[in-house]
Amino acid sequence: MQNAQQGMILGGDLYFDFLTDAGASTGFGLAGNANRLIPKVESETLENKLNGRDTLGQTGDSYTRITSSTISFTMNRYDPDIVAAFFMGSAVDLPAVAAEAYTATVTADHGEWVSIGTSRLVTCVVRNSTDTITYAVGEDYEVDLLLGRIRTLAAGDIVDAATLHVSGTAAGPYTATVTAISDKWVPIGKDGLATCVVKNADNTLTYTVNEDYEVNLRLGLIRVLSGGDIVAGATLNISGAVEAATGRKITGGTRPVINVGLLLDGKNYVNGANVKLRVWQAQIRGDGDFDLLAQDGFPALQFSGTMVTPAGKTAPFELW
Template sequence: MDYIEESFIGSGDLYIDVLDAGGNRTGELSAGNARVFNINAAKVDKKDMKGMMRSNFGKTIKSIITKYEQSLKFTLTDFSIANLALAFMGAAATVAQSAGTVTNEAVTARAGKYVKLAKSEILTTPSDVVVSAVTPAPWSAATVYALGDYAKPTTPNAYRYECTTPGTSDSTEPVWPTTVGQTVTDGTAVWTCRKLTYTKTTDYEIDYVLGRIAAVQGGAITDGQSLEVDYSHGAATVNTIFLSTNQKIEVFIRLVGHDIANDRNINLELYKVSLSPSGDVEFVKEDYATLEFTGDILFTDAGAGKLEIRD
């Protein structure tokens, strides 16, 4: 028979089928561009029997394999939701938010730091975000007020008033100032005019996309202050990966390949692979990032897999 040279240069499409809790296949999904796909050399343990007779001393006269292990590794360049779920050993889901309006959401302000609101995709129409201090109780006559207490006029206006000198209020309500920082004496107590509704950029910043609020340092909102936030939000559908929800990942793997050197096709099937992420997930990098995986090829009743060469 004449010799036929059969070298190999390979390309291939990688498909991953994540097995459910019962070990059942759920459907093969393309993993995208696989830059590397290697089946590693098998790790084999053997028990050898050595001859002790004069005719065979030191020679192996019997050998059995006591352990056979084989693994694989591959590298993906596609940061798809499915691939990222595998990289984080998590579960992919679509999280939906309906459009709506939120009124008086309670928020504890942090100076110079963002605090998450209940909703994302904040809108500027029909009205922008309204951030207010918690409205205090109405002023009352002949009442002892402590330092830092707040009151509002019995006929509310656009301000609230902080007790900056403790004391007892008068029998008649004071004429409330409407300039922030201005004071008024009320019996033995002194009130200072404060904002009730705050000003964007001066007092707070909004992250409209993620839905966060930050008190501006040096603004009228103090660190730890209780706020009430009114806003409208749009509908949103967000692809979400819940991290580290799986204790193990077992998959069926298919590589539909092409031997470029011989112009022939291959079909590699691995029936059950215990898959693990093996590389860093580099979200900040100057070059294209990759996702790296290793896996142990497991044996099933049908064997470990098969390789078909289709000329």
């Protein structure tokens, strides 16, 4: 802070260092947008009261001592790590879906979509019939990864009616065996499904979706319909492809102690001066509720915690 007297209207980026259980740094990063940040020093005053004829109720001695240093903050935008901290858990990467290789041979038809024979593609490479030329997507052809088809472009290097070799990877396969329960949703064991095929126990009969069963691809649930051909209690073999997933999953209620280092890179908009706050270690916890179905505004994460003075430091925080 500057030496001169000043008022403060601050904006700033709050960086988080999620410390390991041993207190080691994992590096600083932005975890969202902090719209409230309150460092506070708690204290109590001890008073020695007088009880004399003319001094009853007066204070003979007084001593104020620091009891703790606390910090509270609110995040109205957040990444998985800070959400995990609110729920006293961890954020882990979603498991990678094992991709399945595919190959196909198709005939170019300028301006028309040609099916590759495999849908839900992850990658797609197009070569000539001798595999000596690799064509450029967007210049020589377009590809629809979801439906698994390509369209050659007349302005590109692919000759109309040419034989093309197409290869790449598609969404990974899955298999499952479940027991039918009429009109109730049953977990398949995988979510984020791309396709779902349901057969009987010996794989001799393929059932019809929306007649014999319904499927929720997002959640990986199947519901056998009582008016269909599947008997309650029957064993069903299920197979298909899983969508490629990205992101992180939060496992809540697994870490009772969460320590972070904090660094505020702030600016005083009154005079343009820099303002910084450094908290070496704060043991934080979530406060209040986080309404996942809030409709009256963006829900915020509220935190509070105790600032700790680690070994080698003489104060729990610095503000300058």
